[in-house]
Amino acid sequence: MSMEYFSGFTDALRITFVQMMIIAIIAIVIFLYGMILNMRKWGLGSTGYGLEPSSGSAMVFLKTLIAQIRSKGHGQPFLTTLVLDILLQRRILRRSPLRWFMHITMFVGWMALFIISLIMFAFEVLELIGFDANPAALRDMVSVPNDVFSYILLVGVIIAIIRRLFMTNVRENTIAYDSVLLVGLTLIVVTGFISDGIRNGTFWGLGLDYATAPPAALFHVVISLLFCIAYIPYSKYMHMLATPLTILANKGGE
Amino acid sequence: MAKGTPSINTNNLTAVQLMELDACTRCGECENWCPTYDATDKLPGISPRGKIKRWKEYMSKSHGLMASLFGPKQISDEEIQQFNDDLFQCTTCGVCGTVCEAGINTIELWESLRANLVKRGNGPYGKQSMFPKLIKEYHNPYMKDQASRLDWVPEDVTISDNSEIVYFTGCTAGYNQQILALATARVLTKLDVEFSMLGEDEWCCGSALVRTGQQHLEDTPREAARHNVDALKAKGAKKVLFACAGCFRAAKVDWPRLLNEELPFEVVHVTQFLADMIDKGKIKWEETINKTVTYHDPCHLGRHVGVYDEPRKVLQNIPGITFVEMDRIKDEQRCCGAGGGVKAGIPDLALGVATSRVTDAIKTKADILASACPFCRRNLSDGKDKLGADVEVEDVIVLTAKALGLSVE
Ligand code: HEM
């Protein structure tokens, strides 16, 4: 059983599973470290209004968060908030249908690609440890959804970039914290298309030689892992977790 | 390895509030609605989004990754003082929280940050620093004699010693805007409602202290809440009526929190009480008010507690009134500009916001701009005078009294 990854390549041109694992582990470690730092920072707060500050432990934060989510008081039920305000992002829709469309495409695209990648990764692992998981077949199966969701994500990113570049008010208020996110997402989507394009010899391959496929794929995987996982706690990406948790803690918000 | 101490601490901020700083997606929606940001021609420091960004940066300099590795980065005292002064240019109206795409509870965040900065020695702002001393000493912020609390009560109004319904006047209606207290008492009498009042035993509700982050100073609001709740209980109160939105909010939201207990009586705004009487068919109007009326939701009655329909119901029920709505109403209402200690601390700002709100009313061509709070009435009147506008500012309870054929002189 060879340690191959991205089964579409010939033996000579492949990213090894070891390479993948190492990058993935590094990304996860950086992510966890950042999350713990953030939770410890938040854990410096008190456990309730008007109480003394806490010691700065992640547990204090988690306990306070859970207590607030479970507390009674005004606000809507948990499930309503989860479905309407987090998955369907009603709070953005109420304010601006255009921004909602922009964001829901980024959200759905990103989430779907993330889940597909996770499943593919799981199949590779299963195959590796001896099950007959057939990752190559899965790869073919998900290639269409992969493409579709990449385009969905791209649509959102393009709208976001156009807003930030051409709407005076938005442009003037843009800081690096905002733009880094968009540049990063663009890079991921585009490298994804290119590495796929090289392998399949399509338009997105930009006419590059098939031999460049593995390094291109590797590059795409590395920046995806680093940018989409490792970078979360250190950037505006943090809102992917902090915003839904805030909405849940405030029971849908005011 | 840590050098020095962090410039800011996390006093009064909950763990969830610290997370909220990182939840702001910088969508900018709050800036489109903030009444003080608007009235100051978009002074950058006042922007809700900007305040969140700055405190988030302070947190990161004081307690973030780099701070934990290499020691905190100092923030100059001038910078923190400036932040404080910007933070207090906010009426705690809460519209930023209503529109926040990230669902941040901004009112609580601003109040917690204020308390933090008061403790640090930066806050509050201007004359607001007088509140704790005055309220502690006089039990009202106007340095009035407690014994004169009921001086305005006319002979035709009977106040019971004990009753299930108690009318809590509030300092502003009781001393400075007595027309509201008078109208309320006469309306209740006319409707055959037996009620009592606390008189000397009515202490300031403490709202001004909580809104300006000074609730911890000598524990005055908690003491006042304890005293008022006990005094109301002693009167036999089952239902306590408020005609002041500020006191109403304090009793409904702040008192239970300060005392950490549920109140032994119902907290009711007088417009809710009247709407209920209308439903029960107990109100017989005697006069017609042939005017076009629009209604301004007080923040503390509307957005903070959710009472939107009852005041409208009362106005629409009064014979003759043509009711019109202005721009920005209910949960998206534009604040009158008086709240959060702004009227006392930064009167010019309060006036600026009031003129915007009166302008909203003028656009509807209404004859009367009604509200249900003495602070709104006072500040909107000031805004009207500043504009020289041809619109009457009046409280729902006064219009009710007039429509019941009562004098408010
Ligand atoms: C897959 C996860 C997510 C991704 C990839 C993502 C991506 C982004 C990006 C790139 C922006 C910046 C757009 C811009 O201002 O130019 C943004 C803004 C925003 N995100 Fe997310 N996000 C995710 C999850 C969420 C979730 C779960 C929520 C909350 C329910 C949320 C709420 C927001 C809001 C309110 C904005 C501001 C939108 C505006 O400017 O109107 N995001 N997001």
Ligand code: SF4
């Ligand atoms: S509470 Fe009102 S005044 Fe204060 S920042 Fe928010 S919108 Fe502005």
Ligand code: SF4
């Ligand atoms: S509305 Fe909320 S999320 Fe948007 S910028 Fe303001 S505080 Fe941040």
